[in-house]
Amino acid sequence: MNKQITDYIDKQVNYKEELLLLRSILVNLPLKEDIKWGIPAYIYNGKNILGMSSFKSYVGLWFHQGVFLKDEANLLINAQKDKTKGLRQMRFSSITEIDKNLVREYVLEAIENCTAGKAIKPTRNTKPVIISAELQKSFDENKILEDAFYKLTLAKQREYAEFVFTAKRENTKISRIIKITPLIIAGKGLNDKYK
Template identity: 25%
Template sequence: MTDGSARVDAYIAAQADFARPILSHFRALVHAAQPDAVEAIKWSFPHFVYRGKNLASMAAFKGHASIGFWYSEDETAARTEQGGMGHLGKITSLTDLPADDALRAMLARAAAMIDAGAKPQWMERRQPREALPVPSTLTDAIAASPSAATVWAAFPPGKIRDYAEWIGEAKTNATRDRRIAQAVEWIAQGKGRNWKYEKR
């Protein structure tokens, strides 16, 4: 067993009851379909690496799991309709997964793209997103912290958008205020909203 496999074992074991069968099933299917794939934890969740390239990934969250393919010719309707990270939308049980044959075909296409030297499709599709309005409550709080204001002024648009989305999605004033306080603290330290998952 590799260190990566041991870490994936630990990751799966730590997830909720609904998620473990989903992750275990996809993991077994990847290894049956692509025996050369090795396991690694990247950005805090499991990845399957083929010939040095990220083939697929899986992750579990509080109420759903997700599966993504770094090399894919299209994105399924499930993601569009349900949202969520990955290509298959929010997966809450094994019945939400496509048939095994369909998953094997996705893995085969991804491996073939890697073999052909293709770039990950998400890199080719990605377009700059429109700027989001930053809530005035956030800008006021940042302005009150000189260290946060200095970092904020140098942040790239993506990091600003991440914070604007996070604050804007708050359902209550209490949640918004809690997030703003946390945001100012992280920004003052030079951290983006998703700093825990950024490659170090």
């Protein structure tokens, strides 16, 4: 058993018993335990199968490719309709709601689906990078900044460009450019510190 997950569960205020029960089911399956995104993750052959966490009103399992599960017991929900494509959640608000055999069946089916290669592949954001006049002016005045910007990934370029472009006032756009210049030159993304 992974000590990080034991520590994670020990720190929980809500649903500690439920987390322990769910973990007891998961550790007896051919899954590797790890911590990803700050929560327990269960992995099969290098692929994320599911995560587990507690919240204020429920404890949940979410299946990364849950859209492919049959869900004959009608336990899965899509927490963000029209946004989430593959992820499906299984929620429990008390230990009595957890059917060990049913949870086990869903996880085994998720492993089978993984083995069969069933997966929704992420789609690339093809939205163009819109460079505001103020940002272009900064590029014209500072070639190091421009070169560093275009060495970034498209996603990072898009983050910075939108950060500047969405400001309403010109002064705000200029102050944002001043703020992001050292980050761009350092090759960092706008939101790297949150990732």
